[in-house]
Amino acid sequence: MITQSNFSLSGADGKLIIGDITFDEINPNAPIILFVHGFKGFKDWGAHNLVARYFAANGYRYIKFNLSHSGVPADNPKDVSDINAFAENTFSKELFDVNAVLDFIEKSFGKEAKVNIIGHSRGGGLAIIEAANDLRIGKLITWSAISSFNSLWKKDQEAEWKSNGKIYVTNARTKEQMPLNVSLLEDFEENAATLNILSAAKRVNIPWLIIQGDDDVNVPFENAQKLADANTNSRLVRIEGANHVYGATHPFESGTLPPLLFKVCEKVLMFLGE
Numbered sequence: 001m002i003t004q005s006n007f008s009l010s011g012a013d014g015k016l017i018i019g020d021i022t023f024d025e026i027n028p029n030a031p032i033i034l035f036v037h038g039f040k041g042f043k044d045w046g047a048h049n050l051v052a053r054y055f056a057a058n059g060y061r062y063i064k065f066n067l068s069h070s071g072v073p074a075d076n077p078k079d080v081s082d083i084n085a086f087a088e089n090t091f092s093k094e095l096f097d098v099n100a101v102l103d104f105i106e107k108s109f110g111k112e113a114k115v116n117i118i119g120h121s122r123g124g125g126l127a128i129i130e131a132a133n134d135l136r137i138g139k140l141i142t143w144s145a146i147s148s149f150n151s152l153w154k155k156d157q158e159a160e161w162k163s164n165g166k167i168y169v170t171n172a173r174t175k176e177q178m179p180l181n182v183s184l185l186e187d188f189e190e191n192a193a194t195l196n197i198l199s200a201a202k203r204v205n206i207p208w209l210i211i212q213g214d215d216d217v218n219v220p221f222e223n224a225q226k227l228a229d230a231n232t233n234s235r236l237v238r239i240e241g242a243n244h245v246y247g248a249t250h251p252f253e254s255g256t257l258p259p260l261l262f263k264v265c266e267k268v269l270m271f272l273g274e
Helices: 048-057 083-087 091-109 122-133 155-164 183-190 197-203 221-230 259-273
Strands: 002-010 016-024 032-036 061-065 115-120 137-143 166-170 177-181 208-213 234-239
Touching: 002 048, 002 091, 016 048, 016 091, 032 048, 032 091, 032 122, 048 061, 048 259, 061 091, 083 177, 091 122, 091 183, 115 122, 122 137, 122 197, 137 259, 155 166, 155 183, 177 183, 197 221, 208 221, 208 259, 221 234, 234 259
Parallel strands: 032 061, 032 115, 115 137, 137 208, 208 234
Antiparallel strands: 002 016, 016 061, 166 177
């Protein structure tokens, strides 16, 4: 029987990380997949729970979590509503959180547990940096991954950002204007070497599957090509006709995976089985 258990731990600035583990009870020692969500995303967005069940049914323990400053509070896990936390986020805080979850996995499942990590969009950038530096990761999979953190804003916004102390991004679903404090930009500038995704990509020396839709308007296909060109260990798979989220929406009412996301999961399963 497929079961989901919950966990929580302290993340960046002491803010809560909430997460869940989906697994089949008949396979308690299943290998681990850790999923890292992207910008304005969260662990229960769209079809993420169906993805978790897919991998649990195919012999994996699937772990996903909300980054501490994702803006998704524990008492309302279905949307970004903690605007203050969202505004205070930085890339370094997100990397702190990923490390905290990896520490939790090591403590829970032992030092020998190799973690396969999947990162989507901005979470893909985090996963690449983590995979370049952390020996606990066995295989890397990126979905629609960014190749640079500063692709998330326009260069001509930076002067206004520094002057006003914040800029705003639109929540595409709710149309709400969501603030980003200048601390995000300052963190990126102060930690430029650590946060250089392409530089980290060159240092990844584990098997890496790069998955990218060719109809992605959020992260164009050229980003995937840059990542693949940076690393000879990588394999690039193009998903024809796929958008940034492979046909998923939020909320996602269907009980079955969107066809293109199902194809993505199949590609990942084959890769992990090699």
